[in-house]
Amino acid sequence: MKRIVGRQGSWWLGALAAASLPFLALVPLGAVWLWERQGFVYWFLGTALCFLAAGLLFRRAHRSGDRVPSGDGTTAAGEETPPDPGWSPSDKVAWQRVQGFAAQTSGRMLVDQRALLATGRAVIEEVARHYHPERAEPLWHFTLPEALLLAERISRRTRALTVQAVPGSRSVRIGDVLRLYRVKRTVASVAQSADGPWRAIRLAINPVQAAAAELSRRFQGFAAEGLSSLMLDRIARIVVEEIGREAINLYSGRLRADIDELERLEPPAVAEPAAPAVPLRLLIAGKVNAGKSSLVNALCGDVVAAVDVLAATGQPTSHSVRGADDRPALELVDCAGLERETSIPKLVALAENCDLVLWVAPANDGARDLDRRLLDAVRGHFAGRPQFRAPPVVVVMSHIDRLRPFNEWAPPYDVAAPTGRKAETIRAAMESVAEALGVAAADVVPARLDAGMLYNVDAVWTAVLARVPEARQSQLIRLLRLAGSAGGVAGVARQIVTGGRLLSGLVIEGIAGTRTKT
Amino acid sequence: MQSILGRAGEQISSFWKDVYDTVLNPKPDAPGDTRIAEEARARAPVIWLLGMVGSGKSSIIRTLTGSSDAEVGTGYRPCTATARIYEFPEEAPVVRFLDTRGLGEVAYDPAEDLALCEKQAHLVLVVVRAMGPVPAPVLDALTRVRRRHPDWPVVVAQTTLHDFYEGPGAPAHPLPYPFGDGTRPGGIEALDRSLAAQRETFAKLPGSGAVRFAPIDFTPEEDGLAPADYGIDRLWAALEAGSADGVVSMMRRSLGSSGKPGGGRAASHIWGYAAAAGAIDMLPVAGVIGVPVIQGKMLHSLAGMLGVTWTRATLAEFSGCLGAGALLRFGAQFGVRQLVKLVPGYGTVIGGAAAGAASFATTYGLGHAAILYLSSRRSGAQFDADAVAEEFRRAMAEATGVARASRMFSRDSDGKAGS
Numbered sequence: 001m002k003r004i005v006g007r008q009g010s011w012w013l014g015a016l017a018a019a020s021l022p023f024l025a026l027v028p029l030g031a032v033w034l035w036e037r038q039g040f041v042y043w044f045l046g047t048a049l050c051f052l053a054a055g056l057l058f059r060r061a062h063r064s065g066d067r068v069p070s071g072d073g074t075t076a077a078g079e080e081t082p083p084d085p086g087w088s089p090s091d092k093v094a095w096q097r098v099q100g101f102a103a104q105t106s107g108r109m110l111v112d113q114r115a116l117l118a119t120g121r122a123v124i125e126e127v128a129r130h131y132h133p134e135r136a137e138p139l140w141h142f143t144l145p146e147a148l149l150l151a152e153r154i155s156r157r158t159r160a161l162t163v164q165a166v167p168g169s170r171s172v173r174i175g176d177v178l179r180l181y182r183v184k185r186t187v188a189s190v191a192q193s194a195d196g197p198w199r200a201i202r203l204a205i206n207p208v209q210a211a212a213a214e215l216s217r218r219f220q221g222f223a224a225e226g227l228s229s230l231m232l233d234r235i236a237r238i239v240v241e242e243i244g245r246e247a248i249n250l251y252s253g254r255l256r257a258d259i260d261e262l263e264r265l266e267p268p269a270v271a272e273p274a275a276p277a278v279p280l281r282l283l284i285a286g287k288v289n290a291g292k293s294s295l296v297n298a299l300c301g302d303v304v305a306a307v308d309v310l311a312a313t314g315q316p317t318s319h320s321v322r323g324a325d326d327r328p329a330l331e332l333v334d335c336a337g338l339e340r341e342t343s344i345p346k347l348v349a350l351a352e353n354c355d356l357v358l359w360v361a362p363a364n365d366g367a368r369d370l371d372r373r374l375l376d377a378v379r380g381h382f383a384g385r386p387q388f389r390a391p392p393v394v395v396v397m398s399h400i401d402r403l404r405p406f407n408e409w410a411p412p413y414d415v416a417a418p419t420g421r422k423a424e425t426i427r428a429a430m431e432s433v434a435e436a437l438g439v440a441a442a443d444v445v446p447a448r449l450d451a452g453m454l455y456n457v458d459a460v461w462t463a464v465l466a467r468v469p470e471a472r473q474s475q476l477i478r479l480l481r482l483a484g485s486a487g488g489v490a491g492v493a494r495q496i497v498t499g500g501r502l503l504s505g506l507v508i509e510g511i512a513g514t515r516t517k518t
Numbered sequence: 519m520q521s522i523l524g525r526a527g528e529q530i531s532s533f534w535k536d537v538y539d540t541v542l543n544p545k546p547d548a549p550g551d552t553r554i555a556e557e558a559r560a561r562a563p564v565i566w567l568l569g570m571v572g573s574g575k576s577s578i579i580r581t582l583t584g585s586s587d588a589e590v591g592t593g594y595r596p597c598t599a600t601a602r603i604y605e606f607p608e609e610a611p612v613v614r615f616l617d618t619r620g621l622g623e624v625a626y627d628p629a630e631d632l633a634l635c636e637k638q639a640h641l642v643l644v645v646v647r648a649m650g651p652v653p654a655p656v657l658d659a660l661t662r663v664r665r666r667h668p669d670w671p672v673v674v675a676q677t678t679l680h681d682f683y684e685g686p687g688a689p690a691h692p693l694p695y696p697f698g699d700g701t702r703p704g705g706i707e708a709l710d711r712s713l714a715a716q717r718e719t720f721a722k723l724p725g726s727g728a729v730r731f732a733p734i735d736f737t738p739e740e741d742g743l744a745p746a747d748y749g750i751d752r753l754w755a756a757l758e759a760g761s762a763d764g765v766v767s768m769m770r771r772s773l774g775s776s777g778k779p780g781g782g783r784a785a786s787h788i789w790g791y792a793a794a795a796g797a798i799d800m801l802p803v804a805g806v807i808g809v810p811v812i813q814g815k816m817l818h819s820l821a822g823m824l825g826v827t828w829t830r831a832t833l834a835e836f837s838g839c840l841g842a843g844a845l846l847r848f849g850a851q852f853g854v855r856q857l858v859k860l861v862p863g864y865g866t867v868i869g870g871a872a873a874g875a876a877s878f879a880t881t882y883g884l885g886h887a888a889i890l891y892l893s894s895r896r897s898g899a900q901f902d903a904d905a906v907a908e909e910f911r912r913a914m915a916e917a918t919g920v921a922r923a924s925r926m927f928s929r930d931s932d933g934k935a936g937s
Binding site: 288289309310339340364365366367368369370402404405406407 | 570571572573647649650651653654655658678680681682683689708709711712715737740741742743
């Protein structure tokens with residue numbers, strides 16, 4: 001500044017201010033004049049139209065730069081927003097019910113305060129009843145930290161969506177400001193008064209409603225009826241959907257932990273190895289002598305598990321694989337050989353605590369009834385618990401060298417387009433395994449796992465890596481469950497002590513707890 | 519005495535007339551054929567195969583019967599919800615394999631199979647892959663069997679030895695067969711340990727019946743593992759040792775000759791006719807079909823299998839060299855027991871046997887003698903009447919011994935077995 005205006009700059013500024021003051025005074029004076037003449041509305045309308053025109057022109061000018069939001073944001077009034085990818089089947093059912101409400105909303109809801117509150121409450125009650133049908137008052141089945149997190153999340157998402165999905169919403173600055181102000185106050189006041197969860201939710205909705213009220217007051221019917229009814233419908237739908245979405249998060253127990261915090265615990269795919277991470281846990285299961293320990297050794301790249309012609313493994317053992325290059329860190333749980341159906345409870349308990357199942361099935365053993373029954377038991381276990389998420393299953397078909405012709409071993413074998421008899425046999429065995437075990441043919445990886453004669457272990461890795469995103473979802477839900485289950489008296493006590501760092505501690509503790517159990 | 523001989527002569531000629539008529543002018547006789555098959559089925563020894571799917575039971579059936587895949591594949595009758603019976607040969611079985619295919623499946627109850635086998639099972643043949651521990655379902659079922667029948671012998675076939683063969687080049691069986699009585703090491707360390715561990719497991723079975731082991735590897739020719747029936751002698755030896763009454767030995771001979779060229783499957787069919795003939799004497803209502811008719815049917819069908827046609831002349835020659843044709847007819851008239859005591863030589867063979875056992879033995883002997891006779895007729899070789907007579911005597915003696923030892927036709931245990 002000094003360089004531009006020089007040493008006498010303050011004098012220059014003073015002079016400039018004095019000269020412009022009369023003109024600046026015209027702004028408030030003009031406003032007063034408009035107000036007194038009842039002309040303020042026309043000015044406001046004109047301003048709005050100008051902004052609208054400016055917005056349209058701006059969009060046209062910056063068509064390439066103007067990014068149309070994808071996903072949730074492109075939703076029109078009549079379209080459904082897809083459920084979150086990480087939701088369990090039970091959550092998705094709840095989401096369908098929310099969609100039922102969303103389909104019936106109209107923009108009018110926003111201008112009628114009571115209608116908005118009633119709809120919001122109805123959505124929340126519906127979701128609460130879905131999750132806690134056994135309770136007389138399902139609405140109250142959550143904790144204060146959950147409610148606070150909920151209010152914060154609704155506000156944040158609604159704002160983002162409104163900005164993204166409603167053209168011109170940014171120009172309604174008054175509502176924006178008002179809402180942001182009230183969001184702050186909401187969280188603060190709820191934290192102070194702790195006057196009930198419903199209040200927290202209602203206050204969270206209020207900013208939206210306030211924004212709508214502002215709109216309706218300013219536009220005075222004209223806007224609500226004509227120009228922006230589509231805009232209002234969209235906002236209404238977003239509001240209902242967001243209330244529903246967050247209600248699902250609340251009552252499914254997901255908010256007992258802040259998802260962001262959990263996400264921070266996840267190891268990045270290409271990790272700095274030092275970052276704290278919860279490695280994916282793989283269950284290696286299969287019949288006695290199927291080659292489970294050989295697979296563990298192959299994946300570890302080292303001899304860590306005893307391999308013998310006699311059943312070598314008695315108890316489940318855990319081995320860790322350090323992540324390297326494009327491979328994530330893994331924890332391999334080598335379950336003891338499964339001999340009979342009495343192993344089902346043990347297997348199911350292990351599967352519940354793992355994120356991906358590698359099922360080892362020998363190619364040369366046609367007795368696959370037991371495999372199928374064990375796998376079905378695991379599937380049935382998860383099917384009966386929609387709040388859980390079944391870990392994906394990859395079948396490793398071992399011992400392909402023992403398939404006919406025995407005296408041939410000349411890898412690689414192209415099973416996609418078999419040329420020789422061996423490749424054909426492998427292909428046939430894969431199809432038979434896939435059918436017997438009830439998995440897709442693509443989920444069967446043929447391999448030889450004998451030490452020193454490894455073949456196709458890379459394909460096992462590829463199959464595992466392809467399932468990592470899915471396995472992460474299973475892991476997330478599993479960890480959330482752990483975080484939730486540790487919320488007893490001891491958990492509350494720890495909450496007071498450790499405050500915000502609570503969750504990571506719980507998660508780690510939960511894992512450590514189950515690890516010592518298994 | 520004159521009159522007795524005269525009457526005997528009449529009866530002999532009337533007997534051969536029945537046989538001639540049946541042999542030369544066979545009449546379609548569906549109920550009779552069904553009866554023959556049924557009786558054969560009821561008397562054929564049952565080998566109970568116990569093992570998981572894919573452990574090699576079908577290979578064993580194929581190799582023991584010497585039949586092709588298709589013959590075993592089509593010759594089964596589903597039996598219960600969980601077990602199925604393979605019969606060989608299909609029309610008049612010499613042996614039946616009870617295959618507990620669904621072993622270890624949900625709600626599988628071996629009691630059902632047990633009930634089925636209780637009277638018929640000569641042997642429990644456990645089939646396990648040599649590699650790895652004994653599958654739990656097999657062990658559980660076998661334990662239950664032995665609790666109920668502590669004296670039942672068990673033969674354990676340890677299959678798929680080639681899973682252990684490693685190293686460069688084509689895998690090859692160690693030769694000569696090193697396992698001896700099934701307990702000696704074969705020289706491949708992992709294999710020997712696995713076999714020993716399995717033997718240890720079976721040693722803990724309840725009951726007192728002997729448990730015999732036979733490491734085997736039956737593979738199709740195209741697998742290139744020679745010999746394709748590695749260890750078959752050991753398996754036969756174990757089966758024969760397990761079956762004290764000799765039925766398995768007899769069955770083995772019948773099955774063994776069934777694989778030979780020329781003789782075709784003729785020998786294996788004798789069993790069915792003999793079983794039917796033996797059963798006739800025991801049935802309260804015997805009028806449906808007579809022993810001569812069965813024997814006539816047998817002679818006719820054996821000739822068909824060998825590609826020869828009976829004529830009056832050849833039939834006369836054949837019966838002449840037997841010389842004992844009368845025996846058969848007298849058996850029907852007076853009771854074999856009384857008759858054979860009068861006849862030197864034959865009397866020592868079947869004297870004291872029940873009528874059913876005698877009919878069984880004579881039909882069996884007749885069949886084997888006929889095969890020998892017809893074979894030399896067909897090849898145009900020098901006809902040796904003594905050899906035919908000797909074969910008749912040998913086969914009859916064998917059948918008598920077996921029928922007696924196994925009490926196939928004793929009154930107390932009969933009647934229910936087949937139904």
